[in-house]
Structure formats: structure tokens, C-alpha cells
Amino acid sequence: MFPEGIKPFRVDIPNISTDQLTRVTDVLHTDPESIRRSLLLGLSPETNSQITAGDWNILFAGSSFGIGSSRENSAEAIARNGFRVAAAESFGPIFRANLINQGVIPVTNEAARLRLENGENLDFDTLTSELPEGEKTILVYGGLPGYLTAIARGIEELPQKFIPERKAFPQTTVEKIISRLATQLLRQTYPDEADRCLQAGDTVILRPDLFVGYDVFWVHVQRVLAQHFDSKTNVDPRKIWLSWDHFRDSTDSRAVTAVKLVQDFWQAHPDTFIGNDGVYNQVIPRHLKPGSVIAAMDSHSDEFGKVPGVFNIPEGYTPFACALATGGLTPYTIPESIQLNIIGKLPSHTDIKDAIFNMIMRHFSEKAGDGAMFEIGGTGYQKLSYEEASKVFNAVTEFGGIGAIGIDPNPNVIDYLRRHGTGLNGWTDEDLERLFSRLLPETGASYRQSLTVNLADTIPVIVGPHTHKRVIPLDQLSEAIFFNRIIINSCGGSSLLDLAILAEVLNESSPVIHIDIQIADPLTRIYAERLGIITALREKDEWVRLADSHTCGPCLGSGAAVQEGEIVLSTNNRNYRTRMGHPNSEVYLASSVVAAVTATLGRAPTDQEIRQYESAILRAKAEVKAAMQQGLVLAG
CATH class of the missing domain: 3.30.499.10 (Aconitase, domain 3)
Structure with missing residues (x-):
């Protein structure tokens, strides 16, 4: 497989996300050399310098390599740096597919990884032994464009033709x-x-x-x-x-x-x-x-x-x-x-x-x-x-x-x-x-x-920092977590109910830290305006800042992005390092309920402190449910 011999590069760190493989600012690169040179800048400048200056062909990584966003730039950057194999305990599923489409072999088989680690030069069949035949064929063509071109021209046949006619099964x-x-x-x-x-x-x-x-x-x-x-x-x-x-x-x-x-x-x-x-x-x-x-x-x-x-x-x-x-x-x-x-x-x-x-x-x-x-x-x-x-x-x-x-x-x-x-x-x-x-x-x-x-x-829980997989029940927090700011944010955390809960909680207690709101859906804003939620939030304008546009916002490191040294609580889904802003910051995740109560305290609440706002939460849920049932806004 490697006539020139094995030339490995190791980043044996678990849960390296595509945000660390390719920073959000680097997804804008369109020239091949800039794509190549951007690899792993989100992890560290030192790692980036090493990986882009060397002559490598096998990339060893930790578990859940390439989790998070679908950005294919990460897989392309790996391919453009000469890597023909990426070996890891596991891969983010979309990232794994992107590697294959770029012509890079993803290897998860433990025995094969150990043999590679020991310097054994394995052949293509061994490296791809656990891949489906269709994925092997894509790799034979050096990536997806060659393979689908061959199918479109009749050189290759549809892969389903070669799947046996099985007897019916559940x-x-x-x-x-x-x-x-x-x-x-x-x-x-x-x-x-x-x-x-x-x-x-x-x-x-x-x-x-x-x-x-x-x-x-x-x-x-x-x-x-x-x-x-x-x-x-x-x-x-x-x-x-x-x-x-x-x-x-x-x-x-x-x-x-x-x-x-x-x-x-x-x-x-x-x-x-x-x-x-x-x-x-x-x-x-x-x-x-x-x-x-x-x-x-x-x-x-x-x-x-x-x-x-x-x-x-x-x-x-x-x-x-x-x-x-x-x-x-x-x-x-x-x-x-x-x-x-x-x-x-x-x-x-x-x-x-x-x-x-x-x-x-x-x-x-x-x-x-x-x-x-x-x-x-x-x-x-x-x-x-x-x-x-x-x-x-x-x-x-x-x-x-x-x-x-x-x-x-x-x-x-x-x-x-x-x-x-x-x-x-x-x-x-x-x-x-x-x-x-x-x-x-x-x-x-x-x-x-x-x-x-x-x-x-x-x-109720709080999540993070730097990973969505570290989930801590509020009643198990060993020490208080203080925050500089709350972000009500984007497609995973700026629904009408999120806004209604925030408004009802702030109606009972004033915030003590700033709150940035990025609404993802214009229809949500229209509903919130008609229900008086936007007006109620704007009355707290000393503390609440509401973005005018409907974009990904801070979740993608734009708008009210996280600054150096900040500790932020956000309602979106992802908090990988560098995703929402400066790498030297901490982003925790939580529900809008936890976020709203946190805004009144400046720190993560206890379960009991959240229960004190139970009537406000119930009012918000009832208000939104009634609005949806009545269809106050109809969109064509």
C-alpha cells in the first residue's frame, strides 16, 4: 500500500471535532493550498505547523475522530496533506463518509490499527477488509467523483445489482x-x-x-x-x-x-x-x-x-x-x-x-x-x-x-x-x-x-465545557459555576418556547448577567412579537441584546461570539473548543429553563432554585401551546 514506507502522524486525542480540524473561518477557503494549510489549526498552531510541514501518509487519531459538523473541508484537508489512511477507534459518521469520498481509507479495526502502529505495511485489501464493497469501490477510484462518473458512463454498474436476492426477512x-x-x-x-x-x-x-x-x-x-x-x-x-x-x-x-x-x-x-x-x-x-x-x-x-x-x-x-x-x-x-x-x-x-x-x-x-x-x-x-x-x-x-x-x-x-x-x-x-x-x-x-x-x-442538567458528552445533573455539581453571559441561540435553542420561558422568568427576577439572543427562524420572531415576548425582553435592554437577523450566529462563532476568557452558558447543541469563538474560553450548554434561571443568579442554579420558577415555566408553556393551536401566524 505504501511503497515509500509508513510515515505516521499522531493526534491521539479523543473527540477531535471538525471545528478543531477546520476552523469556521477556514471553511471559506476555496484554493487547495489554503485548505491544506488549515488542517488542525483549531486544535493548536503547533500541531498545524507539524502536520502541514511534514511528509505523512497515515494519520492516527483517538476515538470519535471528526465528530460534529458535516464540513467536508476537514476530510479534504487530510487528503491534501498526503494522508491515504486515517486510523482511529471510531469516527464521526459524516466525517467517515467524507474521508471515503476524498479517497482516504478509514480504519477502525483494532488488529489492523495495531499492525500499522507497529510499522507493518498493510495492503489495500487488509486495510479495507471491514468496509462494504461499495465503499471499497469508491476508494479504488480514488474518491467519489471517479466512481460516480464511471456509473454514469456505464463503466460500473449500480452496486445494488450485485447484492444477492435474499429471501424476505424482517x-x-x-x-x-x-x-x-x-x-x-x-x-x-x-x-x-x-x-x-x-x-x-x-x-x-x-x-x-x-x-x-x-x-x-x-x-x-x-x-x-x-x-x-x-x-x-x-x-x-x-x-x-x-x-x-x-x-x-x-x-x-x-x-x-x-x-x-x-x-x-x-x-x-x-x-x-x-x-x-x-x-x-x-x-x-x-x-x-x-x-x-x-x-x-x-x-x-x-x-x-x-x-x-x-x-x-x-x-x-x-x-x-x-x-x-x-x-x-x-x-x-x-x-x-x-x-x-x-x-x-x-x-x-x-x-x-x-x-x-x-x-x-x-x-x-x-x-x-x-x-x-x-x-x-x-x-x-x-x-x-x-x-x-x-x-x-x-x-x-x-x-x-x-x-x-x-x-x-x-x-x-x-x-x-x-x-x-x-x-x-x-x-x-x-x-x-x-x-x-x-x-x-x-x-x-x-x-x-x-x-x-x-x-x-x-x-435539570448542565453540559460541558468543550464537549456535549459531559453532562452533570445540577444536584451533583461539586462547586458553583459562574458565568459571564447567557446565549439563547440558533436552530437548537431559540424556539418560541425558549424565548417565552426566558421572558417569564425575567418578569419575576431581573438578570444579573448579559443575555444575547440569536433567533434562527423569522416565523418565531413574528410569533414572539405578536405575543408580546419581544417587547418584554426589550424592556430589559440593559441586560438583553437581541440580534436582528436570522442566522447561525454565535453557534458558528459569528455575531455575539464568545470572547477570550469568557465562561458562557448557551442553549445550542455544540460547544467544541473554537466553535463559538475564542479557543481560550469555556462554553457550557443547558436548556432554556436552566439558562433563564442562571441569568438571574449569575451561576448555575440548583434543582430547587429552578423549581421556584415552576409557575413561570408553566405559564410560558401554556402561552406557546395556545398560540400554536390558534395559529396566530400563518406562513405560506
Whole structure:
């Protein structure tokens, strides 16, 4: 495999995130050399100097290597620094796929890693022995562009053609969906082929219904198209939905250029979706048709799974560009599934974000969820509000998952989508009932884990710093944690209920530290204005600062970003070092309930101190529930 011999570089640190592999400012680089030289700057300048100045071919890393955001720049930077193998105990699932698409072999097999560590020069077959055949073939072609070009030209055949015709067996929801989709494409190409009964580990080619992207990554799609496909595309532009959200407020010339490309696309294709206000995963779900298959350039696109029957494939810019060039061809390796059965009701002094962090603490602090598809349902799930369901799906990446789909109908989600969107237009209750009946897994299907979570067991917690996997119950804090600032933030933590809870708590007690608010969804702002929440918060303007735009904001290190030396409590999902601002800072995470009470104390509260605001929390929940049921705002 290595005629020149093994030349290893080691970063044996667990949980290195893509924010540390590629800083948010570096995702704006489009020239290959700048991408190469940006590798691991977010970890340390010293490590960056060593890795970019050397002549390496194997990268050794710790567990959960590449967790977090989907940014493919990290995998590309590894490839451009000459690495042909990355060996780690485990990988972030999207990052692992990005490595393969860039032609880098991900090795997790312990025996192979030990042999490499001992200097043994292993061959390709040994290094890829545990990879599905489809992924091996991508690597044979040196990455995804060569492989999909070969399929589009008929040099290679669809991988599902070579999957044996198995006897029927009990399938998970995901296996059922992919079997149907893969067989459809197979028969379009080879009409006489029989149905395929697929299982976890099979690699197939699909053709999604929609391709969802956003500002800065669209410029990388254009770069890949120019490099490999002469900038030619072969997908109906109406199937390409772009949003201007991640870098909306940026004045960086590179961001301005990226945004201009999005705006040029909208101008050339005015009949497609135009996402010019709001973070994409907050706005787009209102317009998705039930049962759609989506390929999306972001890890937060897991949230699409709350829409009835919607199946989402999170991916990087290379598969996105390859799909646009080849008529939509998109590779997919079926993951193992985890059944997440949610029951019960939240205690009145908690919210769903507390429950999410409780799930991480009790079930997903290690590797249990890594690379899995989550099939979410249960009587408790069916009673969640639209906003609560959104947060559960949004957090699947933090569970370690690669995607999620709802398998039980949630009446609140369905009602919200009918009131505020267009995607369910023409869909009757009977239509949705038939859809969900097709989604049910078959009795006896094989799951990695079947997990039941009782919301009634939820306790208030605080999370961090620098990782979402260090979850501490408030009643177990060994010492007080004092904060400089609160951030109510972005797609995972600026819902209408988050704002209502904050306003009600601050109505009872004044804040003692500053609060920055970044609303992700313009519809949330309209509701908050009509309910008087914005007015109530602005009355505290000495302490509360409300951003005007609807962007990722501090969650992406922009806007009210975290400054050097600050200790901040935020309501978003991720707190990896450097993600939200200066590397020499500390970011903790919490629910809006914990954050609001913290604002009145300047430190993390006790469980009892939160209970003192139980009536305020209940008023906020009742106010938001009534507003949603009445549909005070209708969005077309």
C-alpha cells in the first residue's frame, strides 16, 4: 500500500471535532493550498505547523475522530496533506463518509490499527477488509467523483445489482425504505432485475427528490463541479434548494463571494425555493412533501425527519456536486438502526433540551449511537410539540447518529405543518395514515438497540465545557459555576418556547448577567412579537441584546461570539473548543429553563432554585401551546 514506507502522524486525542480540524473561518477557503494549510489549526498552531510541514501518509487519531459538523473541508484537508489512511477507534459518521469520498481509507479495526502502529505495511485489501464493497469501490477510484462518473458512463454498474436476492426477512424502517428506493432505480436501469431485500451494511445508489444546501458550501459544490465535471449539471434546478443563513452577516470577502453564487442561482432559477431568511433546517421542513428523500449538506438536516415519512441523507459537498452532475446519483450505505421509543411526560420544571442531554448522559455518552439511524416514535413522542420534536431530531448528531425518521404520527407536528407550510397541501389524514403504516418496522427486525426513554425521568442538567458528552445533573455539581453571559441561540435553542420561558422568568427576577439572543427562524420572531415576548425582553435592554437577523450566529462563532476568557452558558447543541469563538474560553450548554434561571443568579442554579420558577415555566408553556393551536401566524 505504501511503497515509500509508513510515515505516521499522531493526534491521539479523543473527540477531535471538525471545528478543531477546520476552523469556521477556514471553511471559506476555496484554493487547495489554503485548505491544506488549515488542517488542525483549531486544535493548536503547533500541531498545524507539524502536520502541514511534514511528509505523512497515515494519520492516527483517538476515538470519535471528526465528530460534529458535516464540513467536508476537514476530510479534504487530510487528503491534501498526503494522508491515504486515517486510523482511529471510531469516527464521526459524516466525517467517515467524507474521508471515503476524498479517497482516504478509514480504519477502525483494532488488529489492523495495531499492525500499522507497529510499522507493518498493510495492503489495500487488509486495510479495507471491514468496509462494504461499495465503499471499497469508491476508494479504488480514488474518491467519489471517479466512481460516480464511471456509473454514469456505464463503466460500473449500480452496486445494488450485485447484492444477492435474499429471501424476505424482517426489516427495520430504514431497510424497508432503502430496499424500495434502491430497487426502483435498479429496475429503471435493468428492467428484469428482481426486488432486493436489503440490510444494514449494504451500499446502494439512490436518486433523492431534493438537494438542500446553503451559502458557503455552495461555493465548494461549484469548485468540485468545475474540477471534475466541467461545471455541468444534470438535475432540475427546481430540485436544488439553497439558503443564505450560515454567513448572512459576514463581511468577509470570501463569504460575500459565496453568497453571490447563491443569489446568482436564484436569479437564474426564480421558480426554485429561495431561502433568503432564516436558518435552513428551521424554514425548509415547512415545505417538504411527506415521503420525500432529501440529500442535504449539513448535520442539522437530521431535523427533516420530523416531517412525515421524510428520509434525509446528510452529506458533504463532494457527493452533492457529484449528484448534480450525474442526474442525482447518490451513494448510501445502510446503517444499523436504533429504535428510540419516547414515553411519558416531562416534569413541569424541565424542557425537552433537558431530556435530550439526559439521553446523552444515560445512553449516548460513549459510542452506542455512533453511525446509527434513529427510528423515533412512542406515545411520549406523539405528544411533543412541533418545537420539541424539532429539537429531538436536531440532536441526533449529538447522539452520534447519521440520521433520523419518525415512525409514529405526531398530531402536533402535522397540525403545525398544515397551518404554517405548504408541504402537506393536498395530503389528507387517510393519506398520512397509509404513509405511516408503510413506515412501521416488521416484527423481529434486527436493531442495534431498542431503547425506551421515559420523559418523566428527566432532571435539570448542565453540559460541558468543550464537549456535549459531559453532562452533570445540577444536584451533583461539586462547586458553583459562574458565568459571564447567557446565549439563547440558533436552530437548537431559540424556539418560541425558549424565548417565552426566558421572558417569564425575567418578569419575576431581573438578570444579573448579559443575555444575547440569536433567533434562527423569522416565523418565531413574528410569533414572539405578536405575543408580546419581544417587547418584554426589550424592556430589559440593559441586560438583553437581541440580534436582528436570522442566522447561525454565535453557534458558528459569528455575531455575539464568545470572547477570550469568557465562561458562557448557551442553549445550542455544540460547544467544541473554537466553535463559538475564542479557543481560550469555556462554553457550557443547558436548556432554556436552566439558562433563564442562571441569568438571574449569575451561576448555575440548583434543582430547587429552578423549581421556584415552576409557575413561570408553566405559564410560558401554556402561552406557546395556545398560540400554536390558534395559529396566530400563518406562513405560506
